[in-house]
Amino acid sequence: MIETDPKLVRIHHLDLLEYFSDSEERLISQLDWLLDRTGNVREGRYWVYYSTSRWARELHLSPSTVQRTIAHLIRIGVLISRNYNHHAYDRTRWLTINYDRLKEMGIRAQHFCENDRARKAHILVEQWEAEQEKQNAAPRHYGKDSFFYQLPKEVQAMMLAH
Structure with missing residues (x-):
């Protein structure tokens, strides 16, 4: 077993590569993992809020790739985005996965939460x-x-x- 810092672990669902690009799979897999560990509940869902630059660091992607990836996943209904920030200038996106949409696509998905x-x-x-x-x-x-x-x-x- 390889011992490593848990903060440096990345989860990948390789079967998602059949449906999504590499960057989309990385984002969905990481978001799925983070949603199980968050305490941010709004509208009956768990949410993660990261800035584009933080997602870029987490996923080892460029900020523009992160923006395109998130925009595409929102457009096809896989991600849901909201703004629960207290300040108008704060544009940090709150994201969650639409597990029902994944099921519609034929992906066996149930948020473990x-x-x-x-x-x-x-x-x-x-x-x-x-x-x-x-x-x-x-x-x-x-x-x-x-x-x-x-x-x-x-x-x-x-x-x-x-």
Whole structure:
């Protein structure tokens, strides 16, 4: 076994090369890996936000290749892009994979978080409730900027039902 820094590991799904170019496969594979490790939840999906220059460094591609690759994958519906940034000048893209589109293309795809989503959501709820108890706040007080509104809608409903 080769020992290396986990930050330097790259995951490749070589079977995706049947459907995508090398740069597209690299981006999709890396994004899939990152989505399983992110805590950024919006609209019931996990998101990763990297600048073009960061993607270029991560994937060892030029910034223009990264921009073209992302634009093409968005155009064909494989990636979904949003802007959840707090400042108008911040143009960092938030990206996620449209796993349903991959399935439509005949690719066996299921985000491994989908099986684990309920467990992760439960952990997030427990962490949030523990934080509320520490602050001696009413457990059902949810301010607009609270962590509660970053949770998927189904998790919010589950919390309100308790």
